[in-house]
Amino acid sequence: MQFEVETTAGDARLGILTINGESLSTPNLFPVMNFYGGGAKTSVYGGGIHRTLKEFMIEADAVGDGSFSEYFDATMTSVSSLTDYNINKDRYDDYLDKPIKEREAFEGLESIIFADSGGFKFLNDGAIDGSDFEVEMDQETIYEIQEAFGADIIVNLDHPIAPDDTHDDRIRKAEKTAQNIHKFLTVSREFEGAKYLTLHGYNYSMMDEFLDVITDSVPEGVLREGFDGIALGSLVPKKDNRSALIQAVTDCRELMADWGMGDWPLHVLGISSRAAPILAALGADTFDSSTHIHNAINGKYYQSLMESTMIDDADFSECDCPVCRSDLLVERMNGNAEYQKDISGAVAMHNLIITKNELQTIRQCIRADGTEALVDYFEDTFGGDKTMRRYAHQVVNKSLGGYFA
Numbered sequence: 001m002q003f004e005v006e007t008t009a010g011d012a013r014l015g016i017l018t019i020n021g022e023s024l025s026t027p028n029l030f031p032v033m034n035f036y037g038g039g040a041k042t043s044v045y046g047g048g049i050h051r052t053l054k055e056f057m058i059e060a061d062a063v064g065d066g067s068f069s070e071y072f073d074a075t076m077t078s079v080s081s082l083t084d085y086n087i088n089k090d091r092y093d094d095y096l097d098k099p100i101k102e103r104e105a106f107e108g109l110e111s112i113i114f115a116d117s118g119g120f121k122f123l124n125d126g127a128i129d130g131s132d133f134e135v136e137m138d139q140e141t142i143y144e145i146q147e148a149f150g151a152d153i154i155v156n157l158d159h160p161i162a163p164d165d166t167h168d169d170r171i172r173k174a175e176k177t178a179q180n181i182h183k184f185l186t187v188s189r190e191f192e193g194a195k196y197l198t199l200h201g202y203n204y205s206m207m208d209e210f211l212d213v214i215t216d217s218v219p220e221g222v223l224r225e226g227f228d229g230i231a232l233g234s235l236v237p238k239k240d241n242r243s244a245l246i247q248a249v250t251d252c253r254e255l256m257a258d259w260g261m262g263d264w265p266l267h268v269l270g271i272s273s274r275a276a277p278i279l280a281a282l283g284a285d286t287f288d289s290s291t292h293i294h295n296a297i298n299g300k301y302y303q304s305l306m307e308s309t310m311i312d313d314a315d316f317s318e319c320d321c322p323v324c325r326s327d328l329l330v331e332r333m334n335g336n337a338e339y340q341k342d343i344s345g346a347v348a349m350h351n352l353i354i355t356k357n358e359l360q361t362i363r364q365c366i367r368a369d370g371t372e373a374l375v376d377y378f379e380d381t382f383g384g385d386k387t388m389r390r391y392a393h394q395v396v397n398k399s400l401g402g403y404f405a
């Protein structure tokens with residue numbers, strides 16, 4: 001893995017992440033993708049709306065002749081998605097039989113695939129419970145799955161904290177995560193790709209204490225040698241709390257610098273895509289989100305990253321994305337489709353394009369001289385939104401040197 005920061009604007013950094021021959025401009029978004037949704041090869045392994053998104057990703061005939069694969073230059077998949085479809089043992093074995101990118105169904109896929117550890121999901125039940133089998137989910141099994149997927153970025157199995165955890169709870173979880181890290185570094189010695197260390201905490205002192213606990217069992221040098229990046233987790237319960245996000249990411253960057261990890265890439269796990277500009281400005285390099293899918297399922301069509309309308313009220317002629325320019329797909333978004341997934345899948349693809357294009361604009365602003373372009377971008381994007389404006393000002397003052405820098 002290689003991570004090169006080309007230039008900065010305030011705390012925001014413009015970089016290139018290269019893993020296993022694939023390169024990604026950062027800051028950037030990893031859209032959530034269920035590569036295995038319970039189905040067989042003929043249905044691109046199924047998964048309802050996920051199936052439709054995979055058809056866009058591989059530019060299948062079923063979604064017309066537009067060009068969509070570029071929006072999947074990075075993807076986030078979860079080990080725990082295997083639990084969502086009640087699959088049987090044969091299917092489970094089939095899914096693990098061959099890496100994603102070596103499969104005929106995904107031929108030519110050029111994507112940096114990030115596989116999380118499912119820590120959030122396995123915390124309570126600790127197992128994949130299929131229709132006729134059960135697999136105990138420990139660190140070793142999870143690594144085997146990540147490797148079988150052919151993932152490019154992986155994380156250790158973690159024990160995420162919750163907002164109402166006591167101090168003792170958090171220490172206990174950090175100790176368990178430390179055991180997993182120890183195991184993870186042992187079993188993943190031959191792994192070809194990047195390993196990200198999961199970091200938990202809402203502020204500097206919590207994260208610092210987390211690393212103190214971890215380094216009680218895994219020496220700091222081993223940690224620094226064994227990992228390539230940081231994955232900041234546990235923010236999902238707070239994902240709509242912008243102040244908490246701002247504090248966590250700001251403190252995380254400071255902590256990384258203090259622990260000698262300042263030049264590592266920082267990934268923020270599971271965010272709302274509307275928070276992407278703020279996270280980018282604070283110096284997060286990558287993040288993953290499924291907001292474009294959830295909003296589409298709820299009938300929401302993005303007019304911009306900040307504004308959406310119900311699909312029935314949308315004017316598709318105002319968008320020049322390859323979904324809205326396709327007669328076939330507009331027809332579906334107008335409700336003329338056999339399955340709901342064909343309607344919401346097209347909307348999800350449009351929503352994803354809007355989000356990915358926004359990140360491209362943000363990268364251009366970082367590339368420009370000084371912080372002015374990014375500050376202007378914040379003003380244009382959030383100026384009209386009462387709730388977001390306050391946070392935007394906070395970010396401009398904190399990370400971009402203020403309005404009159």
Ligand SMILES: [Zn+2]
Nearest residue numbers: 319321324350
């Ligand atoms: Zn569109």
